[in-house]
Amino acid sequence: MNLTKRRARLAAATVAAITAVGGLAACGNDDDNTSTDGGKPAKLVVDTFGEMGYDELVKQYEQQTGIKVELRKTAQLGEYRPKLVRYLATGKGAADVTALEEGILNEFKANPRNWVDLNPLIDSGITDDYLPWKWELGKAPDGRLIGLPTDVGSLAVCYRKDLFEQAGLPTERDQVAALWPDWNGYHEAGKKYKQATGKAFVDSITAVSNGVLFQQGSDLFYDKENNIIADSSPAVKNAWETATSMVDISAKASTWSAEWNGGFKQGTFATTFCPSWMLGIVQDNSGAENKGKWDVAAVPGGGGNWGGSWLAVPEQSKHQKEAAKLAEFLTNATSQVEAFKAKGPLPTNLEALKNEEFLSYTNEYFSNAPTGKIFGESVAKIEPVHLGPKHQAVKENAYEPALRAFENGQADKNKAWEQFTKDAATQGAF
Structure with a gap:
């Protein structure tokens, strides 16, 4: 058919x-x-x-x-x-x-x-x-x-100051933001961190992908007529390429997993992407013992809404x-x-x-x-994205599983992308 x-x-x-x-x-x-x-x-x-x-x-x-x-x-x-x-x-x-x-x-x-x-x-x-x-x-x-x-989910980066200091990276938020005016800068900072500590820099590549995906202000999995464009969307392709390139600095702890929840206290990763609503979750997962160790800096690219x-x-x-x-x-x-x-x-x-x-x-x-x-200054930079009626199903049941399959070594990048586009056609139909 x-x-x-x-x-x-x-x-x-x-x-x-x-x-x-x-x-x-x-x-x-x-x-x-x-x-x-x-x-x-x-x-x-x-x-x-x-x-x-x-x-x-x-x-x-x-x-x-x-x-x-x-x-x-x-x-x-x-x-x-x-x-x-x-x-x-x-x-x-x-x-x-x-x-x-x-x-x-x-x-x-x-x-x-x-x-x-x-x-x-x-x-x-x-x-x-x-x-x-x-x-x-x-x-x-x-x-x-x-x-x-x-609310809106204006984007920033939550980072562990104490872990940055151990790696010899700047800890003041303005200096930290200057490390990554773009996503290449973020990746380079992650490589330096990993080289110095042997530890992961970011929680997962799906988190990276969300950061990129929702700052582009364009069609994602659907076009304006709500046709599935998963295999041809420039925004999705850009997010995919950016995220998969950072598998070398990832803790492979997918958002909401037990490993992710525990990783905040254990220092498994030094950064995570924080829409403003995420601050309370980071605080709850990190616990009172990590108060004052976290800080907030601008996101690569300067804005976005997740x-x-x-x-x-x-x-x-x-x-x-x-x-x-x-x-x-x-x-x-x-x-x-x-x-x-x-x-x-x-x-x-x-x-x-x-x-x-x-x-x-x-x-x-x-x-x-x-x-x-x-976060207040970033509101003006938010450009609404077109999500489409089955956006959540495509994202959670096709896109993110494919990213995790690549991240965990279950599929190479091309096979993972093929699986995503195949599943997206089913998950996104309406």
Whole structure:
């Protein structure tokens, strides 16, 4: 069967599945669009992944409203998405407020019926309060607003000052950034580090690839018409070539793995690529004993955006109006500044980005790095990328496994690339 016919059949099957999911979700809550008692609910549930900095904020909301908020956290996005898909398919189990990462959001836009249109439930005056492109990405093709902007993943490099010092490399963040004005400079710094210490410089080549991939501001796995272009995308090819060239300085510890989690404390690698939301994860994995050993410097190439999320309200929520107000509270300017200070998610609210408390904020754990200034200045350099409806599936089930196969010696570079393009055609069909 040729690729066009195969994609057509897969597309038809997927549309049928999506329709079924939408139907189940709708059936589960036909009569549950407001609080069951006609008043405010006793409790609202919020689902998040990673660290979004909401722990103290939900306590504030409880005090202000008298509504209990249950915060359900899932550490890894790869574990979060299957649970969410199951909730939607069965029509039960979803939180009242649900965090949607950019890849997940694009996939779920195909069936916006699973999500409440927030437009009539929020203050109409907040429409212009956010980065314009971020706000627009929260809309479904039919114009429904299904997500309120939380953060963007402005890029930087987290590095271990103590390990740099042992290798005879500069440790001050401006001098460190000067080592790598581009990716070749980063590779050269890694070679010097490895030669001096015998240890890996970066956690994995998939981390390198993410750094390159999301700073190019162009089509990735799909073109603008949502055709798969995995085998011809200049952005993907550039990220692949850059990442695979650095296998010699890699610890081969894939992001979220047990080896990666433990590597922060053990000093298995000296650098990792840090979108702003990653700061809290690096801190949690490294522990109190490594406070002051980490610092933050500019990323090679100077900018980029890896990740970012929105808050949505599933149709199956019994408390849609109150859930929308909670989402609005968690994404307002004050809350976004507080979330950033707590765990690092970079604000998308324009008032928050101009807030002096944000701009002057220094992160004590990361050697008092001026993270507000570092990440805040990079926002203007962010160029939105086109992800496509199955971006996450292509990235996680085709692209990254191929990179790991090469990194771990299971396939040479050409064979790994061939496997990626083959798997991408299947994973990316819709």
